[in-house]
Amino acid sequence: MALFGKKNYSTVKVRKHDIPDGLWIKCVACNEIIFKQELDKAHGVCPKCDHHFQLSRKERLDLLAEEDTFEEWDRELYSVDTLGFTGSASYASKLESNIKKTGYKEAVTCGQAHMGKHRVGMAIMDFRFLGASMGSVVGEKITRLFERAMEKKLPAVIFSASGGARMYEGMLSLMQMAKTSGAVERHHGAGLPYISVLTHPTMAGVMASYATLGDVIIAEPDALIGFAGPRVIKETTQQDLPEGFQKPEFLLKHGLLDMVTHRKDLKQTIIGLLDYMNTPPQEQEESSR
Amino acid sequence: MSTYTLPFEKPILELETKLEELQTFSEDQSIDVSVEIERMQEKIRETRSEIYSNLTAWQKVQIARHPRRPYTQDYIEDITSDFIELHGDRLYADDQALIGGFVTIQGKRLMLIGTQKGRDTKSNLKCNFGCAYPEGYRKALRLMRLAAKHNLPIITLIDTPGAFPGIESEERHMAEAIAVNLREMFSLPVPIIAIVIGEGGSGGALGIGVGNRLLVLEHAYYSVISPEGCAAILWKDRAYADKAAEAMKITAQNLLAAKLVDAIIPEPIGGAHGDRKTMSATLKRHLLKHLRRVEKLSPTELKEDRYEKFRVMGEFREQQLVPEPLLPS
Structure with a gap:
């Protein structure tokens, strides 16, 4: 046995x-x-x-900014539940859980940083925070970014990701589209460069405002990019969506994007573009002498 | 269509039917019931006024979508003495969901642009149920720039469920078309008055909505997403549209309270669909009044005014950072 x-x-x-x-x-x-x-x-x-996975704000910053050059702007802005929105869950509780989950106060982080020799105003949107939807705080921070970049004569570089406008803030969120576009107009009018980088996913309200207003628009591979969501389009039109619909290659072919850039080349590409479009302050002084 | 009645308007319809019966009866029998008829008419007025002063957000949405509600084309007919329609975006096509051209209103030459809905299958096919494609927004921008070139004030009439969500819209970049309009409308050196006359459907409405003045008709609504769309996402069921309409605070009254619009243009009792003539006259009066005010501003002031108007929109809390004490060296 x-x-x-x-x-x-x-x-x-x-x-x-x-x-x-x-x-x-x-x-x-x-x-x-x-x-x-x-x-x-x-x-x-x-x-x-x-395949390009989504990056956290820190990972994005490490990838793009020169070490220790990032200086954050407007960190202490908090969303408020003006409408007293109660749906399946209240806005207030959604905000609280997202702050806890991400460790950030809102969906976008703004500031200035160096990219190569260029000092730039930079915004990084974080899809993990309520789908990086644009409410008053996102709109205000982006607006301030353009305003401050204009004051300091800095180019703007924005890494967008967003599900669209933030329904919980009702019409206030829609109006952020106009507000941010107005700020882009002023920055644009001052002759300053703006590079818009579309990451996965960039849709609706953000897409229909500052994200498509870049002098140069770059998309990361695999990003879903568009105005209306694929499900909404399918339901409305009862049509099958074409292969690769709302993907970077599709949008490149249809003429929206300047380029689709692999993440390993992203920083150098942006610096290379800024070399053409941005005259750093010291060079401006030299040329005016 | 003439018999189209909203559910909450049923009591009015019932009374009107009774009144008709009474009138027929009196005619047939040659009996004088004029006192009863008068009383009935008074009752109808009261009921209508009662219903229309206690509308829910969802009921207002239904009024804003009423097929007999005056559309852009109706206002053009009623309030202008001249209209020269201008077509096409010079890039792709002419979109009949967003129309525009030179108009004369009380001797004033203006550029008028508006989204257009249809009332029957044929007209709805032509204007795609008031849902414009990117070429509509690009035509609007072309006309607005033309107005700026010739120093004509711009009036925009907004009545759309939203910009059209289709495959072609994405292929021709709806988002970009709207964004460029938003940006460019801030740079125009002429007065812009935007009026929501029915449905203010999200980005599709805002795409022609950056004005020095934003006016809303009494029973119109303006929303970041359709109540049905919001319900589908947050309640997982479109049937909760009434709740979503309430929660998003989309009525003219909500918007005025939140300082997102400048003024409400009153509708006749029973809504614009009940009395188009009065509605048109009121809209014309308000439009000219606001135009007179903004016309006083210089081109620079107009742009500044528009920027400031939208700049202050937003509600948030900002915590002032307490400077950290210096570390002892």
Whole structure:
């Protein structure tokens, strides 16, 4: 009996905490299992299929700004629930949970930073915060970004991502489209460059305001970009959507984008563009001498 | 169409039917019921006034969508002495959902632009149910720039469920067309008056809505998303549109209270659809009154005025940072 009772193999109990959470992740595009560290090193681009994952604000900043040059503007702006919106969940509770979840007060972070030799006014939108929808705070921060960039004669570089206007703020959110576009107009009128980078996804209210007003519009690969959501279009028109609809290649072909840029080349591309469009203050002084 | 009755207007319809019966009866029987008829008419007036002074947001949305409500073309007919329609965006097509041209109102030469809905299948096919394509917005901008060139004030009439969400809209970049309009409307050196006459459907409405004055008809609404769309997202069911309409505060009265519009243009009791003639006259009066005021501003002041108007829109809390104490060295 002992012969049968003895196991000829041994089991190693793997406790759950031995595998750090999120060490490996599955790529949503190619379904390959990828090593998280490798993904991070490639700034959120799948090493197997080049799929571009969304970046956090910090990751985006690390990718684009020169080290220790970022200085944040208007950090202490908080959204308020002016309408007293109560739907399936109240706006106030949504805000609270998103602040807790992301560690940020709102969906956009603005400031100035250096990119190469260029000092720029920069905004990074974060889809994780309420779908980076534009309410009063996002609108105000973007407006101030353009106004301050104009004062300081800085180019503006915005990394957009957004589901659209923030319904919880009603018409106030729609009016942010006009407000931000007005600020772009002034910055534009001052002859300053504005580069708009569209990341996954950039839709509706943000798309129909400052995101499409760049002197140069760049899209990241795999981003969904458009005015109306694909589901709404399908329901309204009862038509099948064409292959690659609202994807960067589609929009490049139809003439909206200047370029689709792989994340590894993004910083150099922006710097290269600014070399043509932006005259840094010291050079301006020299040329006027 | 003439029998189209909104659910909450039923009591009025019932009384009107009774009145008709009474009139027929008196004629047939040659009995004088003039006192009863008068009483009935008074009752109808009272009921209508009662209903129309206690409308919910959702009921207002239904009035704003009423098929007999005056549309842009109707106002052009009623209030202008001359209209020369200008077509096309010079890029792609002529969009009949967004029409415009030179108009003369009480001797004043202006540029008028407005979204246009249809009343039957044929006209709705022509103007796509009031939902413009990108070429509509680009035509509007072309006409607004033309107005600026010849120093003509601009009037925009807004009545659209929204810009059209279709495949072609995306192929021709709806978002870009609207965004460029928003930006460019801030740069125009002539007065702009925008009036929401029916439905103010989101970006499609705002795309011709950056004015020095923003006026709204009493039962019109202006919203960031349709009540049905909001309900579908936040309540997961379009049937909650009435709740969404209430929650988003989209009525003319809500918007005035929130200082998002400058004034409300009153409608005749029973709504614009009940008395088009009175409505047109009132709209004309208000339009000219506001125009006279903004016409006093210089081109620079007009642009400044428009910027400031939208600049202050937004509600948020800003915490002043307390300077951190200097660290001891």
